Amino acid sequence: MAKWGQGDPRWIVEEREDGTNVNNWHWTERDATVWSKGKLRELLVGLAVENEAGRCEISTVKESGAKHKGLIEIPSLSEENEVDDTEVNVSKKKGDGDTLKDLMKTTGTVKVREALGEYLKALKTEFTTGMILPTKAVATQELTVQRKLTGNTLQVQASPVALGVRIPTVALHLTELFDTTVEQLYSIFTVKDLVQKFSKSPAILETERGGKFQMFDGNITGEYVELLTNRKITMKWRCRNWPEEHYATVALNFVPAPGQTELQLDCKGVPVCKEENTKFCWQKQHFEEIKGLLQLTTQNA
Template sequence: MAKWGEGDPRWIVEERPDATNVNNWHWTEKNAGPWSQDKFKELFSNLKITNNLADLKVNEIDKCEGEASANNRKGKLIFFYEWNLHLKWSGTSESGKTYSGTFKIPNISEENDVSEFDITVSIDHDDDDDEGTQIKKVLLKDGVATVRSQLAKYVTELKQEFTKGMILPKKDEVKPNNVVNHTSGFNKNKVNMMPVVSDKKQLGTKLDVTTINDTQKFQCKAIEFYDALTRIEMVTAFTHGPVKVDLFKNGTFQLFGGNISGEFLELEPGKKIVQTWRYKAWPPGHHSTVTLSMEEKSDHTEVTLKQTGVPTSEAEVTKGNWQRYYWDSMKQTFGFGSFIH
């Protein structure tokens, strides 16, 4: 909500040169169904299942039922998809015997993480066929892992493909071909990346590090803040450039043209994100650890940042860049920053 007597920027219709969906207020939708079907065919045609027991592969899609769409509502990207897939597989054992069967995935949807998709395996063989039984065990481990990896690619590429053009620039906003300075991340001219030598007699160098602490208030639900930092379409929107987000434990991320990168250590939706985090110009191999804790209040969400292992010489500029490139940009992009005072 805005201050008394002032307009809430989310309610103000701004001019756009093309007069299209001003301020991204109206609901817009793109049908992602045909694209998804083509993508599934690409991902699951002659897909080799790596293992040491048999020559196995996914041949083709036997059944593909469902739908997918990308939606822009009030500047927020929302993806809906629900699919039921049956995949044919075949293989040859070490003895030369051929086998075949099906992978079934009935619950591919945005309501579940890729790791939660149910994947079952069927195999056409006699119950007393020991070799077939061993192959099924391989399929339950290596086969399911391979299929799940391809499904993760589908989700990532769906969001990357349909993020394009969904969030339209506002009046006087920087155009995509002019965002190099903004998306390049942190200001290299202000950052001295030389490590601090704590002992001149030491043969190597020891990096002097410190901890950054910060607390911010956002006018949104805790889960909305969490989504803004983990859903690829929302991360793309507030960073204004291509990103990589593999949302699972030990999954990696890259933001601001690769200048910021790291790995997810803990993910608790609406509660906490723990990640390794490094700036590209830091000494090779040096990572800090970022902990973002979310506490939902009656009218806002309080976010606490703790970043350990930050080079001391860059602590001030790093904290300032969190404010500029994360907090301010998120508040401006998603309307998380208006309060009654």
């Protein structure tokens, strides 16, 4: 099997909380149907073969089930098999010339297989762009070369430079109403003692631009990008079990409402495989716990 970030780009290696990932392997999936239809039309429509008997040209690509005067059927196309072994069936409507059918079964089949080879190549490169995941350390490195001429000696110094690679991500938008003032809700996200109360765990907060934070026993870490008092908090934010060095961008907007505060959360850059876990983290571990803290504070007031 391929390792993280190597081989088949659909494979991911990482830890999961749900326990369903046997031996730390699972798939990240993406529907290739629409892309495949367009790509096959691009490669096959206009494909022509001819000899002294005449000329055959593919004018359209349709899904199985439609009626045609002539039909090329590919019952099983897989990237795991050699293209030359791909079965290509050519049939014709009764009454059409057998000579042209033979032409399509010979020369035509060769050209169709060539086009299918291009399709499979594009499936692994063009379609999967952005789906390859990074390694847990540094995905790839390249050498930067510094040259220094001393007398007649040329000194070459090489140093590794980390190169990032993209992973498939999604954006989340959540809104929640809290029975408190904007000032109080903003404090719950920025005052260490209040963060420790709703998270029920130690926290480290450097509440200034560029300051670091750590919550839930280090399971949540990040950096403050923007702090607009009682209005907005923007953070680089990540869970411990995300791909190393990958951060989402989280924006918390505090909107006053009559007797309440609406919290608008926009989270961009969440790994696709972590979408549900991230929703759970915000809705259950943040929002519900903060409401519990506010209720307790009201009762003790």
